[in-house]
Amino acid sequence: MTTSPPPTPPADEPIRDLQAASDLLRALASPVRIGIVRELSQGGKYVHELVAALGVSQPLVSxxxxxxxxxxxxTARRQAREIQYxxxxxxxAHIVLDAIRHAQE
Structure with missing residues (x-):
C-alpha cells in the first residue's frame, strides 16, 4: 500500500497561523479533552452526560x-438550571475523529 506524502504548507505561511494551529493542538492535547470533543461531535451535552460517557469525575470534566x-x-448554553456544551x-471534531481513527490503524 502506497501513501502520498502529506501536503506541505506554503513557505510563506504566516507564523501567526502556525501559532494558532499549535495553540489548537495544545488545547486538544489531553485524552479527556479528546474524549469531550468526540462526545460533543454527536451534539450538545450536559456535564453529567460527559461524566457518564467518559467515566471520569465531574470536577475533572469541568x-x-x-x-x-x-x-x-x-461554548456553553444555559438550559434552565443546567449548561449544555x-x-x-x-x-x-473532524481533527479529533481523524486522529482517533489514525491511532486505531
Missing part, C-alpha cells in the same frame, strides 16, 4: 471544559 472554552473550541466548529 476543568477540561474550561480549557476548551478558553480556547474557544466549546457544544462545539463551536465542526472542524475540530
Amino acid at each position: 476543568q477540561h471544559l474550561r480549557v476548551l472554552r478558553t480556547s474557544r473550541l466549546v 457544544v462545539l463551536t466548529d465542526d472542524h475540530v
